[in-house]
Amino acid sequence: MTTDPRQAALTAATTPEPWDILVIGGGASGLGTAVEAATRGYRTLLLEAHDYAKGTSSRSTKLVHGGVRYLAQGNVSLVREALHERGLLKRNAPHLVRDLGFLIAAYKWWAAPFYGIGLKMYDLLAGKLNLQASRYVNKAQALARTPTLKQAGLKGGILYFDGQFDDSRLAITLMRSLEDHGGVTLNHAPVVGLIKEGGRVVGARFRDDETGQEHEVRARAVVNATGVFVDDIRRMERSDVKPMLSPSQGVHVVVDRRFLPGDSAIMVPRTDDGRVLFAVPWHDHVVIGTTDTPVPETSLEPRALPEEIDFILRTAAQYMDPAPTRADVRSVYVGLRPLVKAAEGTDTKSLSRDHVIRISDGGLITLTGGKWTTYRRMGEDTVNRAAAQAGLPERLSLTAGLKLHGATTQDLPDHWKVYGTDAEWVQTLPGANQKIHQALPYTEAEVRWAARAEQARTVEDVLSRRLRALLLNAQASIEAAPRVAAILAEELGRDQAWQAGQVRAYTDVAQGYVLR
Numbered sequence: 052m053t054t055d056p057r058q059a060a061l062t063a064a065t066t067p068e069p070w071d072i073l074v075i076g077g078g079a080s081g082l083g084t085a086v087e088a089a090t091r092g093y094r095t096l097l098l099e100a101h102d103y104a105k106g107t108s109s110r111s112t113k114l115v116h117g118g119v120r121y122l123a124q125g126n127v128s129l130v131r132e133a134l135h136e137r138g139l140l141k142r143n144a145p146h147l148v149r150d151l152g153f154l155i156a157a158y159k160w161w162a163a164p165f166y167g168i169g170l171k172m173y174d175l176l177a178g179k180l181n182l183q184a185s186r187y188v189n190k191a192q193a194l195a196r197t198p199t200l201k202q203a204g205l206k207g208g209i210l211y212f213d214g215q216f217d218d219s220r221l222a223i224t225l226m227r228s229l230e231d232h233g234g235v236t237l238n239h240a241p242v243v244g245l246i247k248e249g250g251r252v253v254g255a256r257f258r259d260d261e262t263g264q265e266h267e268v269r270a271r272a273v274v275n276a277t278g279v280f281v282d283d284i285r286r287m288e289r290s291d292v293k294p295m296l297s298p299s300q301g302v303h304v305v306v307d308r309r310f311l312p313g314d315s316a317i318m319v320p321r322t323d324d325g326r327v328l329f330a331v332p333w334h335d336h337v338v339i340g341t342t343d344t345p346v347p348e349t350s351l352e353p354r355a356l357p358e359e360i361d362f363i364l365r366t367a368a369q370y371m372d373p374a375p376t377r378a379d380v381r382s383v384y385v386g387l388r389p390l391v392k393a394a395e396g397t398d399t400k401s402l403s404r405d406h407v408i409r410i411s412d413g414g415l416i417t418l419t420g421g422k423w424t425t426y427r428r429m430g431e432d433t434v435n436r437a438a439a440q441a442g443l444p445e446r447l448s449l450t451a452g453l454k455l456h457g458a459t460t461q462d463l464p465d466h467w468k469v470y471g472t473d474a475e476w477v478q479t480l481p482g483a484n485q486k487i488h489q490a491l492p493y494t495e496a497e498v499r500w501a502a503r504a505e506q507a508r509t510v511e512d513v514l515s516r517r518l519r520a521l522l523l524n525a526q527a528s529i530e531a532a533p534r535v536a537a538i539l540a541e542e543l544g545r546d547q548a549w550q551a552g553q554v555r556a557y558t559d560v561a562q563g564y565v566l567r
């Protein structure tokens with residue numbers, strides 16, 4: 052067993068000296084804000100209730116994109132900003148972002164010119180940070196890129212380029228970057244109350260979920276970046292506050308790579324009910340989604356409705372041959388969109404995807420909305436507001452040019468790439484050639500690394516977000532859980548009962564990702 056790194060972080064977090072900025076929530080928004088604050092030299096603490104990216108930030112479509120759909124809606128400034136951020140992220144985290152071709156298949160004569168014009172505009176809005184330019188492709192070229200595209204009636208298509216990434220790995224990379232720049236960050240540490248003095252929010256109470264002990268921390272500015280849970284924190288300040296969110300859920304299914312064996316994704320610009328659908332190659336599998344279904348309440352583990360799965364598979368079958376069926380689905384995952392409420396009766400598809408920063412009378416700064424692609428910009432805007440509000444010395448943002456932890460352009464094989472420059476260290480640990488399951492690419496060394504260097508505390512932290520086993524093959528991940536629990540127990544100094552409890556808890560969660 053090595054020394055448990057959590058103790059040092061806990062001691063640092065609970066120092067009596069007030070923090071400049073306390074960030075509540077360790078998803079894209081919170082991590083982006085905390086990295087922004089720490090790199091400007093502000094003393095920064097981040098508290099995450101469960102694990103980094105446990106919420107929506109591990110359940111995205113995995114695109115670093117301007118959003119072709121928002122262009123169709125005429126939201127040009129949002130698209131321009133996102134395309135700019137796409138370019139920055141590719142520069143700053145080349146180990147996590149890659150260019151990917153997206154094919155819009157044309158089965159009608161007018162479709163290629165129609166989408167082609169829009170995508171030229173998309174290229175132009177990206178300016179000098181554009182990836183490859185979009186172009187027309189004929190039927191043979193389309194099939195060379197996406198061999199399982201339905202051939203009957205296919206005229207050709209448009210090929211355009213966007214970025215693709217690994218969402219929870221970016222979250223872990225941001226957490227490491229935060230630590231690299233002197234920030235303190237704790238997971239399994241839910242905020243359970245806010246501290247108020249003279250009507251102002253001056254700190255928070257959090258619980259260390261490993262001991263049950265509560266602690267108080269003070270801060271000059273408190274940022275609420277809890278995704279679909281922002282209203283819970285806002286209610287800690289004022290119980291009668293009106294909710295700002297109107298969440299909707301998006302479902303994805305994951306199938307084997309043989310359903311999309313080429314080097315490009317398929318983009319369906321308009322499904323039967325007016326949505327966009329992607330089939331995207333990811334970690335040697337294919338992610339297909341998504342849906343947009345308003346939900347009455349928030350949950351940490353939202354569940355797909357049968358009609359959402361049917362919709363995805365039915366739409367995929369219109370474009371793919373062979374088409375995946377229910378029996379081919381390796382995993383189903385569901386994310387909640389933190390959409391900012393509009394007037395009564397508005398459809399969630401048309402609500403803002405832009406971010407919103409709201410400051411309460413007591414000074415609580417709430418950041419929500421937006422998307423993964425623009426996390427850096429959201430962080431920059433939030434820290435500008437927080438610093439002004441807390442009277443912190445003004446300091447320039449550095450993150451546009453900040454290389455994230457492990458950044459390298461070296462081309463490492465398959466899943467090792469996400470570790471960047473850390474890959475060589477991971478490979479020195481015991482078990483670098485020992486897989487955790489024959490159907491998964493991951494090794495025992497990575498489990499040890501997750502515990503030693505990446506704050507993994509539970510089997511779920513490892514199998515869902517340090518490794519992507521839960522999303523790639525939920526059943527295989529359940530079978531791997533006992534071995535992962537045993538390695539973690541060795542690393543963290545836990546007993547047999549802990550291991551059994553971990554396997555039970557993980558199995559409970561992962562069963563929800565298996566399609567029956």
Ligand SMILES: Cc1cc2nc3c(=O)[nH]c(=O)nc-3n(C[C@H](O)[C@H](O)[C@H](O)COP(=O)(O)OP(=O)(O)OC[C@H]3O[C@@H](n4cnc5c(N)ncnc54)[C@H](O)[C@@H]3O)c2cc1C
Pocket residue numbers: 075076077078079080081098099100101102103104105106107108109110111112113114115116240241242243276277278279280284300301302341385386387388389419420421422423424425
């Ligand atoms: C289906 C879907 C697909 C998407 N696809 C894309 C895409 O391809 N590209 C893209 O750019 N964007 C995409 N997005 C948008 C993007 O994923 C989200 O905007 C982003 O992940 C939201 O991050 P967040 O930090 O605001 O919320 P979250 O990721 O939900 O993070 C909030 C965190 O706060 C924590 N928390 C809650 N309560 C407390 C508490 N009391 N104390 C401490 N912590 C707490 C939670 O545990 C959670 O980890 C997609 C969204 C959805 C829903």
